Amino acid sequence: MITRSLRDVRWVLTWWTAGVSAFIVLYLSVYGNIKQSPELYGPAMLAKFPGPLRDLMGGLEDMTSGAGFLQTVVYQLFVPMLCIACATLLANRALATPEETGTLELIVTLPVDRRRLVLARFAALVLSLLVLTAVTLLVAAGMVTLVSAGVPFGRILAGHTGVLLIALFYGTVALTAGAATGRRIVASAVVGVWVVAGYAVTTIGRSVEGIAWLKWVSPFHYYSSGRPLYEGLPVGDYLVLAGATVVLALTAVLAFDRRDVGV
Amino acid sequence: MTAVVQTEGLTKYYGKRRGLEDLTLEIQPGEVFGYLGPNGAGKTTTIRLLLDVIRPTRGTVRVLGGDPREPATRARMGYLPGDLVLEERDRAIDYLRFLGRARGGVPAARIEALAERFDADLSVPMRKLSKGNKQKIGLIQAFMHEPEFVILDEPTAGLDPLVQQEFLALVREVRTSGRTVLMSSHVLAEVENVSDRVGIVRAGRLVAVENVAVLREKAVRRVELHFESPVPRDAFDDLPGVRDLRVEGAGVSCTIDGRPDALIKAAARFTVVHLVSAEPDLEEIFLTYYSHEEAHHDHPQPA
Ligand SMILES: Nc1ncnc2c1ncn2[C@@H]1O[C@H](COP(=O)(O)OP(=O)(O)O)[C@@H](O)[C@H]1O
Ligand SMILES: [Mg+2]
Numbered sequence: 001m002i003t004r005s006l007r008d009v010r011w012v013l014t015w016w017t018a019g020v021s022a023f024i025v026l027y028l029s030v031y032g033n034i035k036q037s038p039e040l041y042g043p044a045m046l047a048k049f050p051g052p053l054r055d056l057m058g059g060l061e062d063m064t065s066g067a068g069f070l071q072t073v074v075y076q077l078f079v080p081m082l083c084i085a086c087a088t089l090l091a092n093r094a095l096a097t098p099e100e101t102g103t104l105e106l107i108v109t110l111p112v113d114r115r116r117l118v119l120a121r122f123a124a125l126v127l128s129l130l131v132l133t134a135v136t137l138l139v140a141a142g143m144v145t146l147v148s149a150g151v152p153f154g155r156i157l158a159g160h161t162g163v164l165l166i167a168l169f170y171g172t173v174a175l176t177a178g179a180a181t182g183r184r185i186v187a188s189a190v191v192g193v194w195v196v197a198g199y200a201v202t203t204i205g206r207s208v209e210g211i212a213w214l215k216w217v218s219p220f221h222y223y224s225s226g227r228p229l230y231e232g233l234p235v236g237d238y239l240v241l242a243g244a245t246v247v248l249a250l251t252a253v254l255a256f257d258r259r260d261v262g263v
Numbered sequence: 264m265t266a267v268v269q270t271e272g273l274t275k276y277y278g279k280r281r282g283l284e285d286l287t288l289e290i291q292p293g294e295v296f297g298y299l300g301p302n303g304a305g306k307t308t309t310i311r312l313l314l315d316v317i318r319p320t321r322g323t324v325r326v327l328g329g330d331p332r333e334p335a336t337r338a339r340m341g342y343l344p345g346d347l348v349l350e351e352r353d354r355a356i357d358y359l360r361f362l363g364r365a366r367g368g369v370p371a372a373r374i375e376a377l378a379e380r381f382d383a384d385l386s387v388p389m390r391k392l393s394k395g396n397k398q399k400i401g402l403i404q405a406f407m408h409e410p411e412f413v414i415l416d417e418p419t420a421g422l423d424p425l426v427q428q429e430f431l432a433l434v435r436e437v438r439t440s441g442r443t444v445l446m447s448s449h450v451l452a453e454v455e456n457v458s459d460r461v462g463i464v465r466a467g468r469l470v471a472v473e474n475v476a477v478l479r480e481k482a483v484r485r486v487e488l489h490f491e492s493p494v495p496r497d498a499f500d501d502l503p504g505v506r507d508l509r510v511e512g513a514g515v516s517c518t519i520d521g522r523p524d525a526l527i528k529a530a531a532r533f534t535v536v537h538l539v540s541a542e543p544d545l546e547e548i549f550l551t552y553y554s555h556e557e558a559h560h561d562h563p564q565p566a
Binding site (some may be wrong): 001004008101102103105106108109110111112113258260261262263 | 346
């Protein structure tokens, strides 16, 4: 069952991995220029983005150091968002899409327990995202060495583990919403709203008094507040993400087990 | 002997919409059961309940003595969905192998033999197959693991007549080996030749279960006889079951109700040159049956 799911997504996964890798290569190769003339780029960046927008980009305080640059262009927004999009797509392919097209009907009549079916599809999602993040980790680490950004591998690994965890978290959100409703559009909408709201709360919302407490329900808080690129693996934060993912996956199992399929 | 299907008060509502109401039905091993009804009657709903694709609102369902919710029960079943959708990107052979593995292994030779029988090409991606050819893949997967109980939802849809014959032959073989088949259809003609019994479902309710052999015997059929020389009318008058008698010279025509025995014996006293007996139209009987039911349910007599 797991092999089968992996086979199903092999091309999507290949293309997304290539895309995210290309993105990392492209952006990190710019760092060479910045490093040579930091006095030019640093203030220019700060001037270009007004206050709230700067918040949205994670501050931009420190675009000229290796870690700062890596944090801003790779780990702040683009790479986690791309990986979340890929995770949502893969999660939808696992249950909601086949249910909507109708192929799932025959699958649930196979002598496979429904709970095992969901677990197998979840396992395939984990493995797919592992492949995506492992390859892009190597690409990022390679590029960092190439442009001599001076960020140790351990820190990149810590940052990338966060990418895996947040992508997996949102992928599992999609899987669970899909398992419970059988509707791709519902699953995508839940992820979309939660991503935008969560990201906004931990960036712009940080300085807004009334909504600051909302950060506790934002996955991005656990993703970035530990500053893994500067301070190494934020074990506690990451465990929260992983734990929430496990709870969601179990919810998906129970929800799908009780449902009428294809109705 | 445990019944293959045993339902009691089986009911399914989709929200407020009725899918199936109060179905109580038993199907015995070795039987081919034709499940008939117009579109929207509740055939697919029943079938999905038997396979645990959907769950009953009320009532109980047991299949092969077990709960269809158990994987072990479903392992002994084969299923052709009514609106079959296949994994478009796959080659048929890969898809069949995957299904075979999930069902505990199917010998490659058996898949090949079935493919040859239905003249199905397994090497092309399934999105390139026509409706009829997809249906063949659906039939192969339903039969390939030699299940004890095969459920086919409108199996003949889209099949050309030659493949249809092959399919019916396969159903007969399955019955001969003591296994059980349930097939749904909205036309009786498609199932009457292989079915032992037919059940008719209408607007969510099972309105009749009939033995096909009994039905045939009951059927009215038209018979024409031609003799060598003119025959006297009184030789055929008042024969049991004979109606609408017309005798014109050497020709006799009538309709018979049930067995043709008396008519044959009466005719045997003369020299018969030609005999025509129209196949009884069970369809017509059922339609008559339906319209009675309809009148009964939908237009209650004012009190
Ligand atoms: N998913 C569904 N949601 C709501 N109503 C449904 C659904 N599936 C079937 N029905 C209703 O249940 C009834 C029986 O449908 P079905 O079992 O598909 O009939 P058949 O297979 O005999 O054509 C119909 O009135 C149909 O509209
Ligand atoms: Mg149907």
